[in-house]
Amino acid sequence: MASDPRQKPGGPPRSGVLLPRTPALAPSILTADLARLGEEIAAAEAGGAGLFHLDVMDGHFVPNLTIGPLVVEAVNKATDLPLDVHLMIEAPDRYIERFARAGADMICVHQEAVPHLHRTIELIREAGAAAGVALNPATPIGALEEILPELDYVLLMSVNPGFGGQRFIPSVLGKVAALRRRLEESGSKAKIEVDGGVGPGNIVRLLENGAEILVAGAAVFDGRDPQARTRALVALLEGAQRTARAGS
Numbered sequence: 001m002a003s004d005p006r007q008k009p010g011g012p013p014r015s016g017v018l019l020p021r022t023p024a025l026a027p028s029i030l031t032a033d034l035a036r037l038g039e040e041i042a043a044a045e046a047g048g049a050g051l052f053h054l055d056v057m058d059g060h061f062v063p064n065l066t067i068g069p070l071v072v073e074a075v076n077k078a079t080d081l082p083l084d085v086h087l088m089i090e091a092p093d094r095y096i097e098r099f100a101r102a103g104a105d106m107i108c109v110h111q112e113a114v115p116h117l118h119r120t121i122e123l124i125r126e127a128g129a130a131a132g133v134a135l136n137p138a139t140p141i142g143a144l145e146e147i148l149p150e151l152d153y154v155l156l157m158s159v160n161p162g163f164g165g166q167r168f169i170p171s172v173l174g175k176v177a178a179l180r181r182r183l184e185e186s187g188s189k190a191k192i193e194v195d196g197g198v199g200p201g202n203i204v205r206l207l208e209n210g211a212e213i214l215v216a217g218a219a220v221f222d223g224r225d226p227q228a229r230t231r232a233l234v235a236l237l238e239g240a241q242r243t244a245r246a247g248s
């Protein structure tokens, strides 16, 4: 019998998709010290990370080149937390199965890079991963209107994709709130993820506006104590959630 390609080493076979409990902090390894990746991951996990965010860039859709399935596979061996693979590549359909086999639990593609989104979402599902679509800052949320019911998550970019350490684009706060309203109106359970320039100065407002998965690269991995930096961001998220619950 063929073995489950998505089984974690030594772990039980998987069934269904693996999404993090939210709100969740998703450290992006893009700004980590890649020569010490195992230690960086262990530190962020000890600090309370809910999942890891892995940025795949092809030098065409975005002006940078990063990692492929081999690194996803290595990260999968280093943690049991869900792996969220953000594909910033053209024609992603060719690689979805390979990333899922490497251990991706969540896979998102860019609306701007994919002409046949329903087909691509179906491929992600068939590969056994949660399916997401990412929008660049200039792409309106209306671009997802017809596909919203099919999605497990929507990733709103709050920088133009391609590099870590860029400045947060403030208008994305309103976009998060508008998407939250739209999801509620449509009865969709899709989660909202925000990616780019997220840190202590904006993470609480993002959560208050409806974001549930917060990606943080430079705010976690800047060479100094990623465990403490993760813990501080997670504490802000948990504090804001407690305040929201007390007020409702």
Ligand code: DX5
Pocket (backbone or CB within 6 Å): 028, 029, 030, 031, 053, 055, 086, 159, 160, 161, 162, 163, 164, 165, 166, 195, 196, 197, 198, 215, 216, 217, 218, 219
């Ligand atoms: C940018 C990537 C982000 C990036 C975030 O194109 O998609 O995931 O790693 O890094 P920071 O938090 O440093 O903006």
Ligand code: ZN
Pocket (backbone or CB within 6 Å): 028, 053, 054, 055, 086, 195, 215
């Ligand atoms: Zn990303």
